[in-house]
Amino acid sequence: VFYLALWLLRIDSETATAEGYFFPSLLDDCSGDTCSSSLFSSIFNIDLLDMWRVINFSMVSWTAILDSIPTLVALTLFSLIHVPINIPAFALSTGTEADMNKELVAHGYSNIIAGAFGGLQNYMAYTQSVLYHKSKGTGKVSGIAVAIVTALLYFVGPTIASFIPRCMAGTLLLHVGIDLFLEGVYDSYGKFDHLEYAGIWLIVVVMTVFGSKS
Numbered sequence: 202v203f204y205l206a207l208w209l210l211r212i213d214s215e216t217a218t219a220e221g222y223f224f225p226s227l228l229d230d231c232s233g234d235t236c237s238s239s240l241f242s243s244i245f246n247i248d249l250l251d252m253w254r255v256i257n258f259s260m261v262s263w264t265a266i267l268d269s270i271p272t273l274v275a276l277t278l279f280s281l282i283h284v285p286i287n288i289p290a291f292a293l294s295t296g297t298e299a300d301m302n303k304e305l306v307a308h309g310y311s312n313i314i315a316g317a318f319g320g321l322q323n324y325m326a327y328t329q330s331v332l333y334h335k336s337k338g339t340g341k342v343s344g345i346a347v348a349i350v351t352a353l354l355y356f357v358g359p360t361i362a363s364f365i366p367r368c369m370a371g372t373l374l375l376h377v378g379i380d381l382f383l384e385g386v387y388d389s390y391g392k393f394d395h396l397e398y399a400g401i402w403l404i405v406v407v408m409t410v411f412g413s414k415s
Contacts, residue, residue, distance in 0.1 A: 206356075280322065280324070283324045283325075284301075284304055284305055284308050284324065284325070285301070287324070287325055287326075287327045288301060288304045288325065289301075290327060291325065291327055291330050291331065291334075294331055294334070294384065295331075295334050308323075308324055308325075311323055312324075328377050328381060331380070331381075331384075332376075332377060332380075333347070382405070385401060385405065386401060386402065386405060389401060
């Protein structure tokens with residue numbers, strides 16, 4: 202995307218690098234006195250394998266790796282159950298009816314496209330979606346506006362976070378935390394049987410006591 206922006210602005214990578222931005226050429230592969238133009242050779246560099254040449258497996262903490270396996274498994278399972286849990290919960294919170302088939306297909310397409318272009322996993326974030334809905338964010342226009350602002354922030358980078366007062370971020374987290382707590386234990390009271398409601402409190406207690414330590 203960044204190289205496409207340079208091409209649209211008719212700025213070569215050398216000029217961008219001279220201005221303080223590191224944009225290595227995609228096609229020039231020079232070794233010694235010879236240069237070849239190969240997109241593959243510029244993307245896959247043999248030096249990338251140096252990590253496997255210099256690593257000393259005898260110094261690897263296999264205990265730490267074993268300790269991280271439950272977390273990796275939990276993240277994988279969380280990714281698998283994210284849509285079946287969060288979409289119905291969000292539909293219940295907003296009073297709308299969700300088509301799970303369409304939601305699963307949409308998430309599948311979005312993750313395939315993101316993975317093909319080297320992006321990160323994406324899914325509907327429940328807390329932000331509830332806050333977005335309560336802020337009267339409805340319709341395709343609002344969704345497109347959020348997408349455009351997100352894209353602009355992506356280009357700006359994380360430096361913009363330094364201009365946001367810390368108290369604002371803390372206030373947002375406190376608001377979301379209180380709102381979700383009331384939604385989980387107060388609004389759900391009387392809607393579940395005693396065993397299910399006890400399970401809700403069990404999750405709250407376990408995540409508060411043990412989740413905060415991790």
